[in-house]
Amino acid sequence: MRVLSRREEVSPDQLPNLLAGDPREAARTILAAAETGLADAQVMLGQILLEGRGIQRDPALAVRWFRIARAQGNPMAHNMLGRCLEHGWGCNPDLSTAAREYLKAAEQGLDWGMYNLANLFATGRGVAQDQTQALQLYRQAAELGHAKSMNLLGRYLEEGLVVPADPDAAWNWYRRSAEAGDFRGQFSYAAVLISQQRWDEARHWLIQALALGHLKFLRKARDELLAARIELITDIAVAYVTRCADIGDQGDRLVARQLATTRPDPLESDA
Numbered sequence: 001m002r003v004l005s006r007r008e009e010v011s012p013d014q015l016p017n018l019l020a021g022d023p024r025e026a027a028r029t030i031l032a033a034a035e036t037g038l039a040d041a042q043v044m045l046g047q048i049l050l051e052g053r054g055i056q057r058d059p060a061l062a063v064r065w066f067r068i069a070r071a072q073g074n075p076m077a078h079n080m081l082g083r084c085l086e087h088g089w090g091c092n093p094d095l096s097t098a099a100r101e102y103l104k105a106a107e108q109g110l111d112w113g114m115y116n117l118a119n120l121f122a123t124g125r126g127v128a129q130d131q132t133q134a135l136q137l138y139r140q141a142a143e144l145g146h147a148k149s150m151n152l153l154g155r156y157l158e159e160g161l162v163v164p165a166d167p168d169a170a171w172n173w174y175r176r177s178a179e180a181g182d183f184r185g186q187f188s189y190a191a192v193l194i195s196q197q198r199w200d201e202a203r204h205w206l207i208q209a210l211a212l213g214h215l216k217f218l219r220k221a222r223d224e225l226l227a228a229r230i231e232l233i234t235d236i237a238v239a240y241v242t243r244c245a246d247i248g249d250q251g252d253r254l255v256a257r258q259l260a261t262t263r264p265d266p267l268e269s270d271a
Contacts, residue, residue: 112141147177
């Protein structure tokens with residue numbers, strides 16, 4: 001293992017580039033940098049311990065490193081410790097303490113802290129439900145460029161939740177979220193484009209969301225596309241079905257088989 005004798009040997013700006021290389025070598029370098037006291041490296045070490053990326057997965061040890069970086073006031077350490085406390089990764093779940101950690105991160109201007117705290121306010125987990133506070137946090141994070149918050153801000157504006165409905169503003173936030181790479185924002189923006197019959201653009205964003213989305217999202221999107229029965233995007237709906245079957249379980253494969261055994265164009269309108 002390469003030992004770093006000085007913190008300056010790896011700067012915070014260099015850390016993300018390490019992950020593009022060999023995972024084991026990256027883990028060794030990150031560990032060495034963390035041991036010198038570099039808070040960003042300590043946070044990154046916690047993250048790869050959570051994932052088991054280039055190192056044996058150990059959520060409890062990840063929590064320890066997040067706490068070490070947190071003692072230095074690192075905002076992402078507060079956020080990641082909050083994530084562990086929210087989901088019970090390597091520790092007992094404690095939503096109220098998770099909310100306090102997210103607040104510490106948000107107060108330091110971290111968009112992820114704002115987003116995660118907003119999610120708790122929106123759902124009333126660990127804090128009293130407060131949609132106004134959630135909206136304010138989503139807006140703050142969105143204005144900092146946080147893609148997921150852009151999509152959720154768009155939803156509040158489209159649905160008129162605690163603010164007057166403003167479809168034009170909502171659609172603009174969906175577009176910005178899509179362009180910033182959030183798969184939910186891409187799907188939201190595609191729905192707007194479908195309503196405007198801008199088919200080529202809608203297809204583009206549906207395909208982007210298909211490539212980036214995780215299974216839980218893909219299942220929901222698949223079901224919505226199948227229910228919509230829109231002939232011009234039938235092939236994309238089938239692609240969502242196929243992707244879910246490829247990475248999902250028996251239920252997802254059953255949906256694919258049922259689709260394959262229906263009439264030649266199972267999504268074609270009866271009209």
